[in-house]
Amino acid sequence: MFRSLHMKLVLVLILLEISVMSVVGIFLINSVSDYEMNGFLTQMSSVFTPELISSLERAAEKNDISDLRNMLNAYSAPLGIGENRMFFILDPETGEYLAGSDDERGASLPLTPNVIKAMTGEVGQTAETLSESFDVAIPLRSGDKITYIIGVNDTRAELSALIWNILTMLVRALFFGLLVAILLSFLLSKTITVPIERLTKQATDIASGDFSERAEVLNSDEIGTLTRTFNDMAETLGSTLREVGEERNKLETLFKHMADGVVAFDARGKLINVNPAAQEMLGRTLSEGDQYTDIFPDLEIPTDGMREDGHFMELLHRTGEKVLKMYIAPITVGEPLQGIMIVLHDITEQEKLDESRREFVANVSHELRTPLTNIKGYTETLIDAGADIDEETEKSFLGVIYDESDRMTRIVKDLLTLSRLDNGRMEMQMAEMSLKDAAESAVKAMKIDAEGHGLSFTSAIPDGMPEVVGDKGRIQQVIINLISNAVKYNRPDGSIEVTGGAEDGYAFISVRDTGLGIPKADLPHFFARFYRVDKARSRKMGGTGLGLAIAKEIVEAHGGKITFDSVYGKGSCVTVFLPVPEKER
Numbered sequence: 001m002f003r004s005l006h007m008k009l010v011l012v013l014i015l016l017e018i019s020v021m022s023v024v025g026i027f028l029i030n031s032v033s034d035y036e037m038n039g040f041l042t043q044m045s046s047v048f049t050p051e052l053i054s055s056l057e058r059a060a061e062k063n064d065i066s067d068l069r070n071m072l073n074a075y076s077a078p079l080g081i082g083e084n085r086m087f088f089i090l091d092p093e094t095g096e097y098l099a100g101s102d103d104e105r106g107a108s109l110p111l112t113p114n115v116i117k118a119m120t121g122e123v124g125q126t127a128e129t130l131s132e133s134f135d136v137a138i139p140l141r142s143g144d145k146i147t148y149i150i151g152v153n154d155t156r157a158e159l160s161a162l163i164w165n166i167l168t169m170l171v172r173a174l175f176f177g178l179l180v181a182i183l184l185s186f187l188l189s190k191t192i193t194v195p196i197e198r199l200t201k202q203a204t205d206i207a208s209g210d211f212s213e214r215a216e217v218l219n220s221d222e223i224g225t226l227t228r229t230f231n232d233m234a235e236t237l238g239s240t241l242r243e244v245g246e247e248r249n250k251l252e253t254l255f256k257h258m259a260d261g262v263v264a265f266d267a268r269g270k271l272i273n274v275n276p277a278a279q280e281m282l283g284r285t286l287s288e289g290d291q292y293t294d295i296f297p298d299l300e301i302p303t304d305g306m307r308e309d310g311h312f313m314e315l316l317h318r319t320g321e322k323v324l325k326m327y328i329a330p331i332t333v334g335e336p337l338q339g340i341m342i343v344l345h346d347i348t349e350q351e352k353l354d355e356s357r358r359e360f361v362a363n364v365s366h367e368l369r370t371p372l373t374n375i376k377g378y379t380e381t382l383i384d385a386g387a388d389i390d391e392e393t394e395k396s397f398l399g400v401i402y403d404e405s406d407r408m409t410r411i412v413k414d415l416l417t418l419s420r421l422d423n424g425r426m427e428m429q430m431a432e433m434s435l436k437d438a439a440e441s442a443v444k445a446m447k448i449d450a451e452g453h454g455l456s457f458t459s460a461i462p463d464g465m466p467e468v469v470g471d472k473g474r475i476q477q478v479i480i481n482l483i484s485n486a487v488k489y490n491r492p493d494g495s496i497e498v499t500g501g502a503e504d505g506y507a508f509i510s511v512r513d514t515g516l517g518i519p520k521a522d523l524p525h526f527f528a529r530f531y532r533v534d535k536a537r538s539r540k541m542g543g544t545g546l547g548l549a550i551a552k553e554i555v556e557a558h559g560g561k562i563t564f565d566s567v568y569g570k571g572s573c574v575t576v577f578l579p580v581p582e583k584e585r
């Protein structure tokens with residue numbers, strides 16, 4: 001109940017008022033009592049002058065108590081004798097009441113300290129604030145003997161009535177004061193609690209993420225300052241959080257769309273974050289809480305070593321067909337290790353490229369070594385034989401040497417052509433050209449060769465094929481190459497057919513043969529450098545194994561494509577597609 005600020009204020013004000021009233025009451029009652037007491041004593045000493053006491057002593061010597069009584073009675077008015085105040089004459093030995101103004105009260109008059117003092121011969125005129133009554137007691141002497149004790153006793157009834165009145169007044173004042181205190185506490189608490197309640201509401205809004213609310217500054221007191229500071233704080237907090245949010249959004253976007261995969265695990269090996277690239281690389285959907293050991297079962301990370309170095313470490317991880325390079329870094333917020341962060345880099349393509357480069361170098365070396373070995377062998381034999389060799393053999397040896405060096409020249413020439421095509425340094429004489437014309441020129445050039453091989457050679461290139469843009473000489477060379485292959489790898493009495501047409505924005509020329517074809521498994525390698533189904537046959541035919549690779553590069557440099565279809569043992573069909581410019585379509 002007293003938890004609220006308001007109730008605390010009410011309680012404080014009530015306690016404050018009660019304590020103020022109590023202090024005032026005690027002070028007032030004490031002052032009134034002292035005033036009354038001193039008034040009584042002053043009144044007594046002004047009446048009981050030494051002269052009056054002497055005449056009373058003289059009267060007492062006569063031992064006539066009624067005379068003494070009458071004398072005192074004569075001073076009733078100045079002594080204030082009345083209902084509450086009486087004079088008395090006491091026996092000096094026993095303190096017994098002998099006569100006075102009120103015999104009834106006199107009979108039960110107590111032996112006060114003043115009376116006892118008077119019985120010893122001294123005037124008793126001390127008064128205590130809290131004593132039951134005020135009195136003075138005067139011994140009347142006759143020589144050394146005390147004849148009587150006279151005095152006045154006041155019941156303090158008037159003072160008590162006065163004190164009672166004061167108390168009643170104080171209680172009333174207290175009651176009204178309490179009402180005022182409660183009212184004041186309401187007003188006071190409102191001026192304090194209303195701004196605090198507003199601040200509390202604003203704090204609740206901020207806690208729930210709403211930074212737009214501002215508390216109104218009502219006063220320039222401490223609460224006003226607090227409200228202003230709080231508003232400033234909300235403003236700063238809001239803008240800081242906005243900046244942090246924007247930064248986090250940027251990072252999140254980067255995290256989601258980056259090409260590298262990122263996976264993070266906590267110290268117990270539980271997945272805490274993963275991006276889509278990582279899931280794609282690992283070929284599975286991951287979710288928070290997945291265990292490291294499930295995701296990378298064969299990959300143990302020596303985390304201790306990593307922590308000592310303070311560096312990331314690199315590992316190579318193969319999953320399915322993918323080759324991933326893993327950069328593993330510790331997540332440390334001071335010590336100890338909080339977890340690990342793994343950045344995955346897909347190097348499958350790079351690995352493939354490296355592999356094909358290695359293969360290519362090995363192929364080039366091999367292709368060049370074979371003719372070189374032959375040249376060296378035949379030359380050595382010729383040198384060793386000297387004049388012992390007959391002219392015909394010598395001629396045939398020199399012929400081989402010539403052919404082999406010729407083959408080497410062709411390989412080197414083809415390699416240079418490929419290298420130029422790879423680097424985009426091959427000059428092309430681009431112009432509008434007719435694919436039909438180029439194909440027909442190629443057919444014409446190859447007709448004698450084909451027929452010389454006993455092959456039937458037909459061409460059915462339709463009229464009205466759209467014009468294309470290209471280097472006519474090179475395109476023609478490509479088609480010659482394809483026809484030459486169709487001749488070389490054909491069967492005896494086979495046939496070759498050159499056709500053409502246009503589809504899907506391309507003009508195309510197909511060379512179809514009824515030759516050897518190539519095995520289905522080799523189809524993807526058909527355009528690879530140095531690919532040959534039968535190396536010996538190809539070499540015999542003077543092939544380098546680079547003709548198709550060059551053809552493919554030239555066609556692609558024209559924005560076209562080259563396709564190959566083959567049934568092993570039955571025949572093949574190679575088609576060159578070149579894009580038709582928009583206006584020709």
Ligand code: ADP
Pocket residue numbers: 485486489513515516517518526531532533534538539542543544545546547548549571572
């Ligand atoms: P090559 O100089 O050996 O002819 P190419 O690059 O022109 O080199 O051809 C590569 C290989 O592809 C050939 O060695 C051959 O085995 C095969 N090939 C090419 N064209 C055909 C075809 N029309 N029919 C069957 N095999 C072919």
